[in-house]
Amino acid sequence: MQNTTSMASAPLIALVAGEDSGDQLGADLILALRRRYPDARFVGIGGARMLAQGFESWYDIRELSVMGFAEVLRHLPRLLRLRKDVTAQLLAARPDIVVGIDAPDFNLGVERKLKAAGLRTVHYVSPSVWAWREKRAEKIGQSADRVLCLFPMEPPIYQKHGVDARFVGHPLADRFPLVADRAAARDALGLPQDAPVLAVLPGSRPSEIDRLGTIFLDAAARVAASMPQVRIVVPAANPAVHARLTQLLSSFAVPGATAPLLVDGHSHEAMLAADTVLLASGTATLEAMLAKRPMVVGYRVAPTSYRIARALKMLKTDVYALPNILARACGLGNRLLAPEFMQDDCTADNLARATLDLLGDSERRGGIVAAFEYLHQALRGGLEGHAADHAAEAIAELIPSLPSEVTTR
CATH class of the missing domain: 3.40.50.2000 (Glycogen Phosphorylase B;)
Structure with a gap:
């Protein structure tokens, strides 16, 4: 009996989550990805729920919990330093894929630099392009190789701007x-x-x-x-x-x-x-x-x-x-x-x-x-299964398969 296992079965996956809702999305995503990659290592920024799934968090998720123009401006110097440090760590680690979970003001800047450096990037939870400046969709495409959308009306907006976007269902609907x-x-x-x-x-x-x-x-x-x-x-x-x-x-x-x-x-x-x-x-x-x-x-x-x-x-x-x-x-x-x-x-x-x-x-x-x-x-959206599983599938499609394989008998 022959069992062929790609070395990509143990990828390094980076997740950067902001806010409590992002922590929940990240934890569900880790569970779904582990079903595909049992030996995967998950690193980046996450909260208690992600940590409970074996995630290695480099920073406290609460450092990203800032809302509103006035609030962001007050914390801007600290956030810019954090973004620079996270970007440097990710460039050094060279993960197989980087998934920014929500927190677009922080994550899209990180993703843009990583994508320019040749890393695969995904943004999970589309910013509200249907409410705030639709033309942002094109810029988001400069940051993310794929955008995972929670609402069915979002992918057509991205498609108009030539951006790969996929509706994966809303986790709350589950x-x-x-x-x-x-x-x-x-x-x-x-x-x-x-x-x-x-x-x-x-x-x-x-x-x-x-x-x-x-x-x-x-x-x-x-x-x-x-x-x-x-x-x-x-x-x-x-x-x-x-x-x-x-x-x-x-x-x-x-x-x-x-x-x-x-x-x-x-x-x-x-x-x-x-x-x-x-x-x-x-x-x-x-x-x-x-x-x-x-x-x-x-x-x-x-x-x-x-x-x-x-x-x-x-x-x-x-x-x-x-x-x-x-x-x-x-x-x-x-x-x-x-x-x-x-x-x-x-x-x-x-x-x-x-x-x-x-x-x-x-x-x-x-x-x-x-x-x-x-x-x-x-x-x-008529999708079978849970939103996290659809998100994991969309992410797994972008994780590169390494050419060498380990074959055992």
């Missing part, structure tokens, strides 16, 4: 069932089955709670004042967010209403348990959509960041929440599935009125749920 179990989620959180439930998620970072927490909890208080039977659940993403929310909730007092339930984590359960979700714009809106929960979306960025984006006319869309963007891209028309209030429109009064409208209209909520079920299927 984590939510097509039919949600509201009763089980309410039992898990100790919420009654017969009361309206509102989940409130003002953000997952302390800076977001500082900017949005008071507005969102004020809106929730107004909802409770008009609908005393409503139960409010507020999941805290981490201890720092929990501490800030505890302080804000200490002044929450609505006669006749039940005090909000503050829980550690369990954001998915809170969404699944809710009739309506009031939340900050971002990935959480996609999670609420996959939980099939009608939502009201609000957000404010740092004023400097907002002024710069407006002055430079960087936005090419007039909607912000991902469910609304996906609905348009997937042919569901221009109506807003999720009412959204951005910047100066993000007020407690606006959020409360929109939330009460949704809570009081079961027929409208039913239509939104049906649309969200359709969009969930679209994010799977």
Whole structure:
């Protein structure tokens, strides 16, 4: 019996992840790649989940966790030094392939230099070219040999600019069932089955709670004042967010209403348990959509960041929440599935009125749920298996096979 094994079966694979979401993507990707390359070595920048899969992290992932123009500018010298150091290490290590996971402001610069030096590069999670300056797609192609896209409308944009891009499915679409179990989620959180439930998620970072927490909890208080039977659940993403929310909730007092339930984590359960979700714009809106929960979306960025984006006319869309963007891209028309209030429109009064409208209209909520079920299927794209497996396949195609082979009998 003959067994032929390519030396490429033990490649050196570099991953550079930013943010907690990138760490989760990286961990799932490592698992999928190990099924193809059991002896592969994974190095670069990652977090706790990637480390648990045997990843060798050269730097702390938290060094990349910076958002917004103003925030990035404040940390720019440190980020530039880090990018230079990471690039030098990767050039010295000469991995078989380099995968930048999200964090485009950091990763695309690294990838560009590595690609110019002859290394194979992949960018996993396309920047929002459908919202911010579509012409960036061509520049992204100068950094990445292949772009892995989470949304089905993204590859055609890259193709217009001659860039190799592949839709691999959205990992979150694998984590939510097509039919949600509201009763089980309410039992898990100790919420009654017969009361309206509102989940409130003002953000997952302390800076977001500082900017949005008071507005969102004020809106929730107004909802409770008009609908005393409503139960409010507020999941805290981490201890720092929990501490800030505890302080804000200490002044929450609505006669006749039940005090909000503050829980550690369990954001998915809170969404699944809710009739309506009031939340900050971002990935959480996609999670609420996959939980099939009608939502009201609000957000404010740092004023400097907002002024710069407006002055430079960087936005090419007039909607912000991902469910609304996906609905348009997937042919569901221009109506807003999720009412959204951005910047100066993000007020407690606006959020409360929109939330009460949704809570009081079961027929409208039913239509939104049906649309969200359709969009969930679209994010799977008819692909068999999990998104991480499709991403691993797209990456493996670019890992060079070495000419020499080891043959054993």
